[in-house]
Amino acid sequence: GKISLIGHSAGGWLARVYMAEYGFNGVSLLLTLGTPHLPPPKGVSGVIDQTRGLLNYVEKYCPVSSYASQVNFVCIAGRYLKGESFFKNQSIKLSSSTTEGVARVDGNLVVTRKEVTLEAIDKDMDTDSDQLNSSRLRELIVGQGYKQVCGKANVWGDGVVPEVSAHLEGAKNITIEGVYHSPVGSDDISRPWYGSNKILDNW
Structure with missing residues (x-):
């Protein structure tokens, strides 16, 4: 049978690199959680590409269009702060x-x-x-x-990754209210993260 790939944060775009490198015939679903899919904009004062160009590579060589017709692609963003x-x-x-x-x-x-x-x-x-x-x-x-x-500060996100960066054209994009990015500093009541028990059923 086919497998489902679930990637959190950078794991989401690393999964895209994996599929571009090794193919996706055995993959039925790619689901990303708080993944910064888009490279930061160039020429914005104070912005440093912390991926050192890796996301530009992903955007160029791992496009959604190459597997969108065969793989169910879901991007989950958190809207915490x-x-x-x-x-x-x-x-x-x-x-x-x-x-x-x-x-x-x-x-x-x-x-x-x-x-x-x-x-x-x-x-x-x-x-x-x-x-x-x-x-x-x-x-x-x-x-x-x-x-x-x-490239913008006054946007919504999960406390680490902006909502706009965690969504990708060609994918099924979902936003979950009140979800924090990481298990570090999270709790199941006031600051749940993507993997908290109360959030799992949402994706």
Whole structure:
């Protein structure tokens, strides 16, 4: 019989590379969860292609059209948090554990390490005043992560991958509300991820 391929995050586009390399005659379904399918736009200030061109390769040599008629292709995106743009006149205070994962490039705040999770940001808030601003801080940090992927900060996504990047033309695109990207920092109640028990039946 045929198999179903399920890829989370980068595993989704790696599955596309696999099918392009080894064929897809034995594959009935490719389902991706929070996969950044599209390469980041070129020429956007502050945006660094963290895949070093790999997604450009995937887009060129692993097109959906090559297997869409034979493989059921489903792209799942999470809609957990909307990001926010960081402007030059804004200032934020972060602990060293969080700032190790961010940097400034051409005046823009850039997330340079995926380990900068929402949980880490929440732990950075240690006073009542800080806690009141934690929601905005999360939106700012997450927004800069989104910007690295799709070129825009003020978009919806799963906390790591923007919704627009997790969908792909030619596939069946589904968005699940309230779903976080990773099992790291997730919980089944307030921050479920794609693999949480309460989410599994949705895909």
